Amino acid sequence: MSLQDQVISLVEAARLAGTDSAQVEIKRASGGAPKSLPETVSAFANGAGGMIVLGLDERAGFTPVTVNPGSLADALASACADSVEPPVRAEIEIVTLDGHPVVAAAIPPTSPPSRPCYVKTRGIEHGSYIREHDGDRRLSSYEIHLLVAGRGQPRDDASPVPEATLADLEDEAVDRLVGRFRSRRGPAFARFDQSEILRLAGVLSRGETDGRVTLAGLLALGQYPQEFFPQLNVTFVSYPTTDGRPMRDGTRFLENVPLDGSIPEMVSGLLSTIQRSMTRRSVIIGAGREDIWEYPVEAVRELIVNALMHRDYNPLAHGAQVRVEMYPDRLVFINPGDVYGAIGPDQLLRGTISTSRNAILARLLEDVAIPGSTRLVCENRGSGLRTVLAELARQEMAPPLLRASDGLFTAELRNSLWGQREAPSAAWAASPVTPSDRPGSLARPTHSVSPSARSDAPARPASPSRSGKRPAAAVILDALAAGPKPTSDLMALTGLTRPGVGRNLRALERRGLIAPTANRHNPNVEWTLAQPL
8 A cells, every 4th residue: 555545544434433543643833843753653663653744734624734845844854863872764755635635644654673663862761652542652661671681581580689598499309309300410520519500400590690690590499489479479469350340249359469589489389379269170071070170170270381481570670460250251361561472462372482581590490390289390491381371272262361561561352252141041059169268258169061962063142131222343243253344344243333343443452352454554454363362
């Protein structure tokens, strides 16, 4: 699509919506180039790119005004080439709209290793921006850190903990680690003493800080890492409502548990805590019985490990915990830090790409066992998410929703039973393991399905409520489940105007549920599910 056609499409959308958007910035510029041009260039370059259009008056419905197009084109070129670092190679043209000349610049995204793109006169700390809705927001210090950290291999997990010593590590865990290195890492380790093996493994530091316990060593083998880093723990909260608001009786949480300890201890404790809050169905098959948890236990375990192993351990993030939140319709894992490396969340589910922000910690956890078992914390082979996908598929559940924004990485599992109704012949009974075993807790229902109720087909949706029509977003998702649809079809299905459908499409796209089959501003674009539901 030519730049002329792109401008016509974007301006048409802006006129319908009554405002510019995350993809386009429109300025009147009748008195010359806006001073904020470098900020907008930075914002688009640090995101997915976008379009700057000069010569339209937003207050007059984005109608053309008289401008000096040559002067504006020069100002745009200067803003892209001279005012930001690194320079942005934009496509700049004078195009025609409603018979009048306007100036447009298509700003491409800067490659991840070169980010952030910042305004030179303000410096990287105060001159880095990102596009949000119809404005430019300055990146926080932590967001800038995440972008800079992606340029190379972070070493935060290798940093020494000033006050920690070998006495702060679990003796048995240290002995097992040393034994595994000697037996699994090759004959070279047979001639090294324990201290040297701990240095080679990254438990102890080298150089000027030689012999100090590293952050990775403390987290993998420590007796109580939270003595030194109180917030490097994990919290689990179970909410009674889908939006997290209290119930009418004032109940805010069904469960609210902080878990401390080393990473192996937190993995074990958190998995047990989540299981206590999950429902469990006992499916009778012949003379036997199979217990099916609300969420596959193995998938939950892998996502716990991922959150703790791949979180950001930079000092700027030491005040943030890993959080796991359970709602009636979903289970959400949240950890500080964006996706590390030159990949996005969608790519994590597509192959065997294995990147690790915390390389030393990841290697240590290969040889550290979960307490009370011989099972190791992780494999560190990029197989964790493949396991999650396989376990979810086995229970006919949707793939996880992965998102990275505002310095957080989120993995969400959706409850396939929420909002659905079992077959009429289902026999429901209490499972022997329920949250009500704990004093003071509110039990979530547990189910046992009789053989006659068992079906390989997905459960049928509940009948629509009497309160009115289904939400437009649900209608859109159902329609796209049958295949890609253009916006016009979705307007007919939902009964909404184009701006109304557009707002729903943008919200679903931000959540990672849908994606355009072409440039979203193409009049012929169709929409499709980003991941199968």
